[in-house]
Amino acid sequence: MNSIEAQLIHIAAxxxxxxxxxxxxxxxxxxxxxxxxxxxxxxxxxxxxHGGDKAGSTMMANFVCSPDASAGxxxxxxxxxxxxxxxxxxxxxxxxxxxxxxxxxxYAGTTGTVLATLLITASTYIGFHPSDWIAxxxxxxxxxxxxxxTHASRGLGALWLLRKGNRMEGKK
Amino acid sequence: xxTAIYICLIMALYSVIRLIFEPEVMRKLxxxxxxxxxxxxxxxxxxxxxxxxIATCVFLIGNTLESNAxxxxxAQRNGGE
Numbered sequence: 001m002n003s004i005e006a007q008l009i010h011i012a013a014x015x016x017x018x019x020x021x022x023x024x025x026x027x028x029x030x031x032x033x034x035x036x037x038x039x040x041x042x043x044x045x046x047x048x049x050h051g052g053d054k055a056g057s058t059m060m061a062n063f064v065c066s067p068d069a070s071a072g073x074x075x076x077x078x079x080x081x082x083x084x085x086x087x088x089x090x091x092x093x094x095x096x097x098x099x100x101x102x103x104x105x106x107y108a109g110t111t112g113t114v115l116a117t118l119l120i121t122a123s124t125y126i127g128f129h130p131s132d133w134i135a136x137x138x139x140x141x142x143x144x145x146x147x148x149x150t151h152a153s154r155g156l157g158a159l160w161l162l163r164k165g166n167r168m169e170g171k172k
Numbered sequence: 173x174x175t176a177i178y179i180c181l182i183m184a185l186y187s188v189i190r191l192i193f194e195p196e197v198m199r200k201l202x203x204x205x206x207x208x209x210x211x212x213x214x215x216x217x218x219x220x221x222x223x224x225x226i227a228t229c230v231f232l233i234g235n236t237l238e239s240n241a242x243x244x245x246x247a248q249r250n251g252g253e
């Protein structure tokens with residue numbers, strides 16, 4: 001197999017894995033309901049005005065307004081690319097500080113960064129390169145924010161409903 | 173590695189084109205976020221160094237802070253508070 005083809009297959013696999021990682025971390029930490037800053041509400045309104053989902057657009061606005069698991073996964077990939085696990089942990093410290101500056105709890109971003117560091121380091125043993133993960137995160141963020149914010153917010157809203165449904169069943 | 177850099181740079185270019193043609197200010201911030209991600213990723217791959225990593229972290233986190241500040245200021249101006 002050609003090396004470029006192999007890299008494209010690795011990037012495609014990394015897109016799926018990193019999407020599952022950062023979206024599940026953000027959903028677990030209730031990002032679609034967190035409106036700690038006023039900017040989030042304003043961006044949410046701009047997306048819902050065009051027919052977007054409320055929970056999904058709040059989550060997208062949180063991606064923009066504070067460094068959470070999406071930025072954490074990218075910075076973890078950058079850190080592992082430069083310096084292995086210590087690089088990923090340096091990125092986690094920066095994400096935590098950035099969250100504190102934004103008056104956010106910081107748990108989603110820091111947890112996402114540490115988990116991504118472990119996942120990316122583990123994946124290097126089966127032939128992945130950290131640069132595959134960097135490209136995968138860029139593709140993920142373009143899919144979520146760049147193609148159609150309205151449809152992306154509906155998709156994220158559907159995932160949030162799924163998560164909320166499970167939580168309600170757990171309470172019963 | 174080159175493939176990943178090209179992907180980052182193409183996505184940065186795409187986000188800039190979308191940014192230019194987007195009429196709403198708040199929706200521009202979504203494309204600005206993609207631009208920040210793409211530039212951070214390509215920066216680390218072009219200059220792999222520990223100082224570049226720190227600069228990238230500061231750039232990306234600063235980018236989100238700027239977006240937050242812009243959106244808050246815009247909301248305050250529109251809300252009249």
